[in-house]
Amino acid sequence: MNVLVIGNGGREHAIAWKLLQSPRVNKVFCVPGNGGTATLPNCFNLAMSVTDFEGIARFAQVQGCPFVVVGPEMPLAMGISDYLQERGVPVFGPSQAGAQIEASKAWAKTLMVEAGIPTATSVTFGRQESQAAKEYVQRIGAPIVVKADGLAAGKGVTVAQTIEEAYAAIDEIASGRFQDAGETLVVEEFLTGQEVSVLALCDGKTVVPLLPAQDHKPIGEGDTGANTGGMGVYAPTPVLSEAGMTQVQKDILEPTLAALQERGIDYRGILYAGLMVTKSGEIKVLEFNCRFGDPETQAVLPLLQTPLDTLLQACIDQTLAEQPPLDWHPGAAVCVVMASGGYPGDYEKGKGITGLTEAQETGAIVFHAGTQLKQEQLLTSGGRVLGVTAVADSFPAAIADAYGAVNKIDFEKAYFRSDIGYRIR
Known part of the structure; x- marks a missing residue:
């Protein structure tokens, strides 16, 4: 089979690399790919944009791709899965409605609160309500977290250690720097502990977590300085024990899937929970993402022994519950x-x-x-x-x-x- 992968980052290189380890996968095509996918044997870059839905659909149809894998959040939020499925092209990645779980932090917060999923308390403000947001910060105090509501390439979140830093973050969002992503902002309780990423496979009926990973987001040594898309990661993190993973499954992943189902959302793709394990042992959701993490994927997939194409196909076919337990390399x-x-x-x-x-x-x-x-x-x-x-x-x-x-x-x-x-x- 030939598989089409959408995206140009390290995550997409890792997905293509892993797919090509399967004896069933002959070629992987990447839109647009990067220098690594260009030099990966049996992998070919296509000079198209991730937003060229028509061109992507046409290529997948001509090549007879059994499915398309969407890496980045942006085309998912724009509805690429809906577009491809309407044209008979199977896709691994949630619908536009499902992608709201990442595309709108306010929407995701509402879902979590209504479903009773443990998360930080928060309040949402419109861009024109920056003064009200500042008054709320003044009342709550620092440290506090300020987030642009929409997609901001991993740079719309500020962990403000002082009230002045929080004010500056609110002003930055209100200035329009994040464009549509800053139409609303979320001011959130600051949680202390260790962050853990749990990427889970989801077929709309069943959710199966992969190994937990721990990302290092700040640019500086000792987790200092500005936040980035991620400066390194390791897996499986010992921060989440087997009992902790059972709790994540029971208290977070399954209730989230049920909440999506209640909203009529058929979620087939990665459900990525960004978690905080507090010093008291509580596990709370910081955010959800609708795709493979980057760089988490680059640490998790090398440990996976189960063929990736089998798992992605099972998610598309809604047969995840019928699959044997995932097989992992030790270490x-x-x-x-x-x-x-x-x-x-x-x-x-x-x-x-x-x-x-x-x-x-x-x-x-x-x-x-x-x-x-x-x-x-x-x-x-x-x-x-x-x-x-x-x-x-x-x-x-x-x-x-x-x-x-x-x-x-x-x-x-x-x-x-x-x-x-x-x-x-």
Whole structure:
């Protein structure tokens, strides 16, 4: 079979890489893909936009793709799944209605509160209600969390340590920087503890979690500085025990699926719960996402032994409950993100990348995020450039192997955190 993957990041490179490990998958086509997918055997980039729904549907029909995998949240929020399904193209990824769980933080909060799902308390304000939002912050105090309601490429959330920082975040959203994503804003209770990502497969009737992972979002060492799309991740995180995962299934994933069903939403795709495990052991939802996490996917999929195409097809066919338990490699996976200097602010592109062959010779897997292949030369083209993943028998070994590979790679002004996995070292 030939599978079509939508997206151009490290997540999509990891999905394509994993799909090609299945004996049933002959080719993977990526729209538009990146420098890594361009050099992956039996993987081919297509020069189309992720919003070219007509072109994507036509290509999938001509190629006879059994399904399309949608990586990023933006085309899901725009309704790509609805468009493809209306034209007879099966797709792994929720409908536009289902994608609201990520596309609107206020909508997701309402769903959680109505379903009794444990989450932080919050209040929603319109863009013109910034003064009311500030008065609420003044009343509650800091630290406090301010979020743009819609999709903001992972940059619309501010964890304000002071009231002044919260005011600045409210002003930034009200200024229109996040465009439609900032039409409303959510001011939320600050929770302390450790964050955990649980990506779960969902076929509209059954929900099955993958291994829990722990992302490092801040740009600086020790989880300091501005939030990013993610600077590294490891899996399976010991923060969530087997009992904790059972609780997540019972108290969060299943009630969320039931709440979606009650709204008439047939949710087939990834249901991604961003969780906070508090110091008292409570597990609360920080947010939901409607797609594979990035960089969580780059650590979770290398540990998965069950063929990915089988699982995605089961979600589309609503036969997930009939599948055997997921099969996992023992040990641990660690992914270290290499970014362009200046990220998540302004950064330069077009820097030549060297040392990739040497890094891969160590046994690491190098997933490309912001790269392009130009005249046989791999160049930087984004803020997060590479995700270097190592799988080993233990976390210390995986961490050492990942950084051993990272140190083989170079591009001008390359930046990476040297403490990924510091909580388990």
